Structures are given as structure tokens and as C-alpha cells.
Amino acid sequence: MVALGTTGLDVFPLSLGGNVFGWTSDQETSFRVLDEFLDGGGNFIDTADAYSQWAPGNVGGESETILGEWLTSRGVRDRIVLATKVSALSTAKGLSAGTIERAVEDSLRRLQTDVIDLYWAHYDDADTPLEETVAAFDRLVRAGKVRALGASNFTADRLEQALKIADSTGTARYLALQPHYNLVERGIEDDLLPLAQRYGLATVPYYALASGFLTGKYRADGSAGSGGDSPRAGAARKYLDGRGRAVLPALDEVAAETGASVTAVSLAWLRTRPTVVAPIASARVPEQVADLLAGARLELTPAQAQRLTDASA
Numbered sequence: 001m002v003a004l005g006t007t008g009l010d011v012f013p014l015s016l017g018g019n020v021f022g023w024t025s026d027q028e029t030s031f032r033v034l035d036e037f038l039d040g041g042g043n044f045i046d047t048a049d050a051y052s053q054w055a056p057g058n059v060g061g062e063s064e065t066i067l068g069e070w071l072t073s074r075g076v077r078d079r080i081v082l083a084t085k086v087s088a089l090s091t092a093k094g095l096s097a098g099t100i101e102r103a104v105e106d107s108l109r110r111l112q113t114d115v116i117d118l119y120w121a122h123y124d125d126a127d128t129p130l131e132e133t134v135a136a137f138d139r140l141v142r143a144g145k146v147r148a149l150g151a152s153n154f155t156a157d158r159l160e161q162a163l164k165i166a167d168s169t170g171t172a173r174y175l176a177l178q179p180h181y182n183l184v185e186r187g188i189e190d191d192l193l194p195l196a197q198r199y200g201l202a203t204v205p206y207y208a209l210a211s212g213f214l215t216g217k218y219r220a221d222g223s224a225g226s227g228g229d230s231p232r233a234g235a236a237r238k239y240l241d242g243r244g245r246a247v248l249p250a251l252d253e254v255a256a257e258t259g260a261s262v263t264a265v266s267l268a269w270l271r272t273r274p275t276v277v278a279p280i281a282s283a284r285v286p287e288q289v290a291d292l293l294a295g296a297r298l299e300l301t302p303a304q305a306q307r308l309t310d311a312s313a
Helices: 027-039 062-074 097-111 130-142 156-169 192-199 208-214 233-237 241-259 260-270 288-298 302-311
Strands: 015-017 044-046 081-086 116-121 148-154 175-177
Touching: 015 027, 015 156, 027 062, 027 288, 062 081, 062 097, 081 097, 097 116, 097 130, 116 130, 116 175, 130 148, 130 156, 156 175, 156 192, 175 192, 208 233, 208 241, 241 260, 241 302, 260 288, 260 302
Parallel strands: 015 044, 044 081, 081 116, 116 148, 148 175
Antiparallel strands: none
16 A cells, blocks of 8 residues: 555555446446455545436436445445545536535435545636635535545646645645546646645546556557447547557557556556556456556556656657
């Protein structure tokens, strides 16, 4: 386990994404995925109240509900670092004090727990004063409903404003950053990563595998391995551009050298980046979990990490 920045939480260096629970994975399959992750040494699970409201027939909260049923049926709440989010659910939109107060109670109920270990602001809310949001989150921490706070999908400017408000008022502040970051999406290196370094934020990147592209399934010759017709296939194939075509051969080379999968190498590269503690990746079926666990344990040499960095520049 590794320290999640200054949150006081110790986590496995990979977070299992819960976005597929109740979407491409039904409850039974989700339970098997979660069992596999826990049995393999994982303890850090990421979900959101909005997962998976985009799926036909869903209203949101499906992932939290499945996760809560699993935690209770297995009796393992004390072994899990549990993260969820607020602001994107259609019935709990934004970061006003009232929305946060209602949303946390709904998430606690669905998750069948009395405390959320890491509570993320899923998206920034420009219509609510940052002071109001910061104060609302602080009240949750003081009430013992939330242990630590994080910010996702913020610009560097807005995030720094929120951090300064919290520091100046002596209230709980964001201690973690959840950005879109992987080998083919490196835009945060110009502003958000330096900000995370300055403020001591732990970075937990989402879309760590670029919607499956960095598993090596999708190739320029049109071939696609298992999952090639999955709901995320279109999003993955968009990376078959100049950068993507350069990254895949480099991944193949490092995978051959290490004996690991392309998936594991992609995750291991992220873990070499400044402030990154635990990339987020999801598994639709339990058979996919082994590669995620391997990615949390694989140590690249500096030369291998640099080769990937250069290929994706």
C-alpha cells in the first residue's frame, strides 16, 4: 500500500473504477470483479452518484447501489478505501451547499456505509461561489461523514482559487486531484500537475487506459481483440492518430521486455509521473482484473518510462 498524499489513507496503487457497475457489468458480474480485485490485494474503489445514468433505463446511483450491496454481503467495508463523487447526477447537479448535503446522504445510503473515505467534486460548478462549496465540504469532514476531499475536472485556476480559500479560512481543502490523464492525453502536464506538486495533491487519473485504447486492443490495421465491439470501442479508436500510432509499438516493446501486458505497462507508466499515486481503471469482467493488478505492481526502468514518454510526446 502507498500513502494517498496527505489524506491519511493508504491505498493499493490502482483504483478500481466503478463506472461499469450497473452498465456493462450486471450485479453478479460486478461482484465477481470486486471479489477478484480484493482477493488480489486491491482496496481502493472509485465510483460516483452519476454512474451510470447514461445507460438506457438507468437513473444514476446504480454503481453505488451495487457496491453497497457487495460491501455489506462480503462484510469488508473496513478493508476498502471508498471514493465517490458529487455534482454530475441529473437530480443532484452542481456544488451548492444544499446539493452537497443531500447528495452525500443519498450516497451514504446507497453505499450502505456511514462514512465516505474520499469525496470528489466531480465537476466544477461556476454558478456556485467557491466559498460556499468549500464551506459545505468542510462541514461534511467535521461531521465525520467524509474523511478526505478531492477535485476532478477543475481548471488549474479554479482549483487553486478553491485551495487558497480553504487555506485562508482554515477549512478542509482538496487533497487529491482526479484528472483525465494517460499516455495519449497529457495536457495536464502544463498546469494541473505542477499545481498538484506545489500544493501536495495526490493525483488519481481517470481514463488511465484511454477507454481501452491503451490495452492494445485497437490497431491501425483495423484489428481489435476482445472487446472490440464494446460500448467504448468508438472512443478508443479515436486515438489511432499520429500519437497513438507511435505509442503502441513502444508499449509492445516494453511489454515484451518486462513480460507484462500492454495494459500493465500503460498503468505502470502513469505511476512514474509526478504526484500520481493510483490510476483508475475498470474491469468489465473478472478476467480483466489480473492485468490491472499487475499494472499496480510493475516497476519500469527509467529508460523504459522515458521511451514511452518520448513516444507519446
